[in-house]
Amino acid sequence: MFLTIHATSAIVIGQAITNPIGAFLAGLASHYVLDAIPHGDEKKLDGLSLANMSWIATLDQTILLVNFLLLFHYKPHLLLTSAVIAAVSGAMLPDWLTAAHRLSEELDNKFTRVLHRLLDSLQNLHHYLHCRLIPYEIPFSLGLALQLVFLVGLWVII
Numbered sequence: 001m002f003l004t005i006h007a008t009s010a011i012v013i014g015q016a017i018t019n020p021i022g023a024f025l026a027g028l029a030s031h032y033v034l035d036a037i038p039h040g041d042e043k044k045l046d047g048l049s050l051a052n053m054s055w056i057a058t059l060d061q062t063i064l065l066v067n068f069l070l071l072f073h074y075k076p077h078l079l080l081t082s083a084v085i086a087a088v089s090g091a092m093l094p095d096w097l098t099a100a101h102r103l104s105e106e107l108d109n110k111f112t113r114v115l116h117r118l119l120d121s122l123q124n125l126h127h128y129l130h131c132r133l134i135p136y137e138i139p140f141s142l143g144l145a146l147q148l149v150f151l152v153g154l155w156v157i158i
């Protein structure tokens, strides 16, 4: 799913779990749970060039930032607590690690080879949950609508 959905659901988690470590772990788990739900963009990044992937990641991060700015504007009771920050960090970590894994394929030096090997099993888990746990694909447009419904629901809860 898009980072906007992961991060917004993590805000809900950070509001419910006030312990930052628990919030981080719950945010991390939420990423994998949400990614397991068929959502139409599972294979969108497969086979893309690094430049195109960077472009999509930049767009995703920009939408995330706009969503956060709108949330803080329209939800004045929303506090940026350590639990919220921890939950959001945990929820976004798997995709950041995916980016590091992909970048480490492109840059060939001793550090990136070690990093790539360290991230391999996590990336395999991420890919398994994303694509193979529920091997059912929905069209990208339907996935987009589903993610929008999630976002609206999360906005109502926050």
Ligand SMILES: [Zn+2]
Residues within 6 Å of the ligand: 001, 031, 035, 094, 095, 126, 130
């Ligand atoms: Zn993911």
